[in-house]
Amino acid sequence: MYVRSEPRQGERQILGEIDTWIKLDFSVRFNAAGTWQLLVKSGTDQDSLLRQGRGIVIYQEGVPTPVFSGQIDAFERYWTVDQHTGPGSVFVGGKCDNDLVSGFLAFPGISGAGTGQTAVLPLAEQYRGQDTRPAGGPLGQAIWAECDMAFGARALPDRRIEGLDVGPNTPIGAAVTETLRFDPLGTLFEKWLKDKRIGYRLAWSHDTKKIELHLYECRDRSGEVRFSPDLGNLRQYEWQLKAPAVTRAIVACQGEGHDRYLYQQVDTEGETQWSIRREQLIDRRDIPLRTGPDGKPELIVKKTSDGTEDLGTGPDGKEWTPQLAAAKATLATAAKAVAEAEEKVRAATTDQEKAAAATALSQAKSKESAAQLAVTAAIPAAKTAAFTHYVKAVEDAAAQVLKQGEKSGHFQIYPIDTEQCKFGRDYFVGDIVTVVADGEERQDIVKEVGVSVEDGGRVQSVTPKIGDQGTGEPLNLYKTVWEMKEKLRRLESRM
Secondary structure, X not given: OEEEOOOEOOEOOEEXXXXXXXXXXXXXXXXXXXXXXXXXXXXXXXXXHOOOOOEEEEOOOOOOOOOEEEEOOEEEEEOOOOOXXXXXXXXXXXXEHHHHHHHOEEOOOXXXXXXXXXXXXXXXXXXXXXXXXXXXXXXXXXXXXXXXXXXXXXXXXXXOOOXXXXXXXXXXXXXXXXEEOOEEHHHHHHHHHOOOXXXXXXXXXXXXXXXXXXXXXXXXXXXXXXXXXXXXXXXXXXXXXXXXXXXXXXXXXXXXHHHEOEEEEEOHHHHHHHOOOOEEEEEOOXXXXXXXXXOOEEEOOEEOOOOOEEOOOOOOOXXXXXXXXXXXXXXXXXXXXXXXXXXXXXXXXXXXXXXXXXXXXXXXXXXXXXXXXXXXXXXXXXXXXXXXXXXXXXXXXXXXXXXHOOOEEEEEEEEOOOOOOXXXXXXXXXXXXXXXXXXXXXXXXXXXXXXXXXXXXXXXXXXXXXXXXXXXXXXXXXXXXXXXXXXXXXXXXXX
């Protein structure tokens, strides 16, 4: 473990080695910021190296490139009468260099859009640019471009990070499209890369003495790197099945008594597998549907004083169809013209003025009548649109409740490092590996690796987290776990 300097003349040099400590914990994460924390004795040479603005670089034995690098951003000194007879201890910690992207926003105002000279406008001149700007392209290219404009070569001088190289454009991965307006880059990249096999990593390089941006496609190591009880590198696995909390979602809409419309969705598979029925009522009186004479849903429509059907507005606050919106706008204009014509009739004094005003009023009323007919003609299509929307709202409400109470299956694994299969040497975060449990093979990405080293390296534990398992937030893998259970049941019956 080494301490690197603050940026000086574009480089971050190594200042010294930390070869003695009480405890070191760090985590390397795929497409996210890992963390580190080091406990050393106060007043030692190691303590004197660890200062604000500096960073750390961690190597794994037998691996030529760092497995971790990051900034120092936290200190905590403490002393207790029970533990210390000398000056005490100090915790030093921070995040890995991936965290750098979290400190930047995607400025929307740029100059030279669509050219090779695209540049970000200064904050005081953002008003000269667009309120939002489009972004996209292959995943690697999109990430590289945002990093380059935020803190790389094309960044504003006061935003550029000294001692960092974003490298060349790397057009890998599927295409993304986005509209940006001061989006946090960390959150943006997380969204773009969700469930993708493309990775980014910011890490210090011994060759350039800079932090470098690496964009890469996940390596498929599933044939070479395997975790299983037989190989001794799988400490624990567990799977769990739970019956659904709700199997029948009943949505109750508007209407009273027999007229109240009821809709039901059923988790037939869950009821069959678990031999249970669990109903839940969802009160949705805000949905204007009732039971019609044929037993099917129909739209509840109010009428205005002139007998016109009032459908209200859609979820966006606008009319249900563009045709109805246009017809109502025309009717409003015609009604205004009638009011103005009536005012002129009242104001007329001569026979000639009265005749002209009466003619104008008649014409205005004719246009108003035509506009009213157009509104009436546009209502059926709007009713259909409203009805379709509310029927879907009912179905979605039922589906949401079934989803929240659905049957669940959790599969968690706890791999460990061994001499035959070591983190850094044989695999890294972002690699695709194989896990074997209960005779089932599963390939997934190494999302995180936690490392703990005590007493200057004498005690070490390395714990990879594969996929979303073992993270405390396991996926709902009901289908996978149910199939595992069924295979075991059939195997046991044959035996």
